[in-house]
Amino acid sequence: MKPFAKKLGAGLTANVVLLGIVSFFTDMSSEIIFPLLPFFLVFNLGASFFIIGIMEGVAEAVASVLKVFSGYWSDRAGKRKPFISSGYGQSAFTKLFFGLATIWQHVFVLRIVERVGKGLRQPPRDALIAESSPPERKGKAFGFQKAMDTGGAILGPLLAIILVSVFASAYQPIFLIAIIPAFVGFIITLFLKEKKKKKVLKAPLKVGLKQLPIRMRVFVAIATIFALGNFSVFFVMLRTVDLGQTVTMALVFYLIMNITYAFSAIPAGSLSDRIGRVPTIVTGYLLFAVVCFIFAFQTGPILIGIAFLVLGLSNGFAIAVQRAYVCDLAPEEIRATALGTYHMSIGFAKLFSGIMVGFLWTFVGVQFAFIYGVILSVMAATMLYGLPRK
Helix, strand or coil: CCCCEECCCCCEEEEHHHHHHHHHHHHHHHHHHHHHHHHHHHHHHCCCHHHHHHHHHHHHHHHHHHHHHHHHHHHHCCCCHHHHHHHHHHHHHHHHHHHHHHCHHHHHHHHHHHHHHHHHHHHHHHHHHHCCCCCCHHHHHHHHHHHHHHHHHHHHHHHHHHHHHHHHHCCHHHHHCCCHHHHHHHCCCCCCCCCCCCCCCCCCCCCCCCCCCHHHHHHHHHHHHHHHHHHCHHHHHHHHHHCCHHHHHHHHCCCHHHHHHHHHHHHHHHHHHCCCCHHHHHHHEEEHHHHHHHHHHHCHHHHHHHHHHHHHHHHHHHHHHHHHHHHHHHHHHHHHHHHHHHHHHHHHHHHHHHHHHHHHHHHHHHCCCCCCCCHHHHHHHHHHHHCCCC
């Protein structure tokens, strides 16, 4: 049996497992760097919350534009692997320079450039996961990928906690150490296998929703509304310290979130295979509303810990399952393009979200920033729940 078709575990193929391992090492690297990045920016380099919001919003928007083009190029070429490998490689090389940054403008640019790699790799990677999985196991495959991704995110903050105890607030040496697993993940992508496509996309690129099925257009619109309120975890980390917790304690809470995410992603994906994507995603949206409510009005460490736990559940129920649902709704020959369009819509929403939350926090009040998240999450959940099933 060819490696591509060989099933590993309960319906997981070789490509799905390899991509899971790649995600594990890549996210280990990212999650050493990125939980510390907001503190490095604010405490070491003097960036404001508004600057952080702009940075995160622009970074996600740039990545999203590339997701559309990489998805289209992948569909036209009938290949996934070259885009996946080059995207992971580009991110690995960029991470090297975080350890050399001396002003917040350096980090601003590097954060955007690092997201270029994600934009290049993600739609082809998601398409390869879908194409490597039987229809009844797609939800579980995406859940496995996100669980491995978050498994690396468990080890990453653990290493960050240890490294912070060694280097204190000298974050640059920690960032340099973090590039090692990033390069391991890149090397593993070279072992992916894919079938030659019998049918490839020949139509010109059409950025937008018109080429997509109507049901997918409606879902993308609803998911975009949720993304408008689903702001960067940077703000959650900064809010934790703002409420009187230490950076180390914030990392511990962040670790709780990632552990919860890792253990909920596969069950949530499998649940969506059984009861449907929509009820599972709606649950994730409402859980995020609970998180925002807690951070808006509560201050105690126990409730903060609960909020991070619920945030992990929200990610497990919403993020991976949303991508599986897009793959369900998109025809195979434009699947990567559809995923790219979906990611573009989400990314531009996050551009507005980052700027809006940074503005509200800086100029209006931190509670208003989190209330904004509650309103948008509940709105999206209500609209999606009311969507006809067929």
